[in-house]
Amino acid sequence: MATASDRDLETRGIDPDDERALMDTIDRWLERDVIPAVQHHDHNDIWPEKLVGQMSEMGLFGATIGQEYGGLGLPAKTYAKIVIRISSYWMAITGIINSHLIMAAAVERFGTTEQKTRWLPKFASGEIRGGLALTEPNAGTDLQAIRSVAVRDGDDYIINGTKTWITNAINGSCFAMLVKTDPEAEPRYEGISLFIVDKRDGLSAGRKFDKLGYNAIDTAELVMEDYRVPANQLIGGVEGQGFFQATGGLALGRINVAARGVGLAEGSLRLATEYAQQRETMGKPISQHQAIQLKIGEMATRARAARLLTFDAAEAYDRGERCDREAGMAKYFASEAAVENSQEAMRIFGGYSYSKEYDIERFYRDSMVMCIAEGTNEMQRIIIARQHFKNNPA
Ligand SMILES: Cc1cc2nc3c(=O)[nH]c(=O)nc-3n(C[C@H](O)[C@H](O)[C@H](O)COP(=O)(O)OP(=O)(O)OC[C@H]3O[C@@H](n4cnc5c(N)ncnc54)[C@H](O)[C@@H]3O)c2cc1C
Numbered sequence: 001m002a003t004a005s006d007r008d009l010e011t012r013g014i015d016p017d018d019e020r021a022l023m024d025t026i027d028r029w030l031e032r033d034v035i036p037a038v039q040h041h042d043h044n045d046i047w048p049e050k051l052v053g054q055m056s057e058m059g060l061f062g063a064t065i066g067q068e069y070g071g072l073g074l075p076a077k078t079y080a081k082i083v084i085r086i087s088s089y090w091m092a093i094t095g096i097i098n099s100h101l102i103m104a105a106a107v108e109r110f111g112t113t114e115q116k117t118r119w120l121p122k123f124a125s126g127e128i129r130g131g132l133a134l135t136e137p138n139a140g141t142d143l144q145a146i147r148s149v150a151v152r153d154g155d156d157y158i159i160n161g162t163k164t165w166i167t168n169a170i171n172g173s174c175f176a177m178l179v180k181t182d183p184e185a186e187p188r189y190e191g192i193s194l195f196i197v198d199k200r201d202g203l204s205a206g207r208k209f210d211k212l213g214y215n216a217i218d219t220a221e222l223v224m225e226d227y228r229v230p231a232n233q234l235i236g237g238v239e240g241q242g243f244f245q246a247t248g249g250l251a252l253g254r255i256n257v258a259a260r261g262v263g264l265a266e267g268s269l270r271l272a273t274e275y276a277q278q279r280e281t282m283g284k285p286i287s288q289h290q291a292i293q294l295k296i297g298e299m300a301t302r303a304r305a306a307r308l309l310t311f312d313a314a315e316a317y318d319r320g321e322r323c324d325r326e327a328g329m330a331k332y333f334a335s336e337a338a339v340e341n342s343q344e345a346m347r348i349f350g351g352y353s354y355s356k357e358y359d360i361e362r363f364y365r366d367s368m369v370m371c372i373a374e375g376t377n378e379m380q381r382i383i384i385a386r387q388h389f390k391n392n393p394a
Contacts, residue, residue, distance in 0.1 A: 022058075035090075044216075052129075061100055061125065077315055079259075079314075080255055080311065083259035091264050093216075095168075095214065098167075098257075100129050100131060102176070104124070110241065110248070130174035130176075132166075133163040136162060143243065145188075147180070149180050155230060159179055159224045168217075169208075170205045174197065178246050179192070179194075190240045197233065204222075215365075250327075250374060252327075254328060254380075261367075269299045269345070275349055299344055306334035310330045332377045339371060
């Protein structure tokens with residue numbers, strides 16, 4: 001019998017059996033290829049080339065790209081389910097797809113017809129992989145302060161500047177890049193544009209970051225030195241739209257970060273649950289001590305609340321509604337849930353939490369970045385509060 005969730009999928013043209021089959025494929029892949037390889041890649045900071053190839057074969061680089069461009073055309077909710085499942089074993093690997101899909105979403109939502117037909121099929125197949133290049137050394141939260149500049153030169157633009165903390169900067173070959181086309185513009189956002197930049201002379205990866213966690217995924221600088229890009233790679237073909245285009249794509253990005261937070265929170269709960277039933281003190285499994293039960297009760301509740309908030313945001317996104325508030329709430333809550341659940345799991349593991357033999361230390365190291373990326377949690381709360389006051393005037 002069709003469930004409410006099945007009917008929900010059907011109204012969006014997705015066969016529920018297709019979703020179940022895709023989730024089964026993901027589960028088999030996790031079991032067979034990912035779980036045995038995680039520690040090797042994470043501990044040695046080695047980019048997972050084979051796993052990336054397999055994600056490409058499964059169509060994940062086109063997960064949310066429209067079927068007319070060769071993508072899977074999945075709703076945000078199905079995509080969130082996939083990201084949760086993978087992240088509950090290894091969060092970092094989902095960063096490779098997420099940044100890529102945000103770049104693709106910018107082209108799909110705001111690109112010209114020529115840009116969509118030229119770039120999206122190659123993004124969907126994984127032939128071209130990339131990410132989103134917004135942050136600069138002096139500008140993360142305050143994106144309008146970026147200094148990279150594109151100057152028009154005939155049919156081209158010439159870009160100079162440096163981006164930093166860019167996911168996929170080394171292994172990716174194409175980026176949606178935010179630059180100033182009019183540095184004097186007031187308000188500042190009117191002078192900002194978004195370009196599709198592909199790696200060739202003048203655009204190269206710079207310093208790679210040696211990170212606390214989120215290992216095996218390359219995070220590095222991108223340097224533009226007199227980088228010449230054809231004007232037909234200005235997304236949408238009109239200058240001054242970039243700030244809106246880049247932040248417009250962040251709702252999907254925040255749903256993804258929320259889903260990663262849910263995966264980390266659920267994975268931490270799973271590991272703590274298993275351990276608590278094996279480890280004995282005072283003649284019984286620690287799961288029978290109330291102090292541990294209190295932790296597990298809170299962790300299970302947090303993980304479930306994070307999941308529900310994430311699905312709430314994804315459903316609003318799939319209905320085509322403005323959902324920055326819902327996506328912000330989900331991102332904020334789920335990333336904090338990831339941090340809190342991984343910390344509590346560390347306590348449940350006791351001294352063994354500090355051993356790299358166990359996976360829980362990775363969940364602990366990987367969680368914090370979810371509170372920072374795609375808009376810090378401080379900013380999420382401020383944005384939520386501002387909208388709340390707007391909707392509830394004095
Ligand atoms: C592992 C990793 C991967 C990343 N990948 C990418 C990527 O692929 N592409 C990309 O473009 N960027 C990426 N980033 C960058 C990330 O988006 C930024 O680090 C983030 O937006 C915060 O910017 P910042 O580091 O400059 O902090 P800042 O903006 O300097 O903020 C510092 C602190 O001040 C607070 N703050 C700032 N302004 C305000 C304000 N107005 N009111 C209240 N509090 C404020 C912030 O909340 C934060 O606590 C990545 C970062 C990391 C760590």
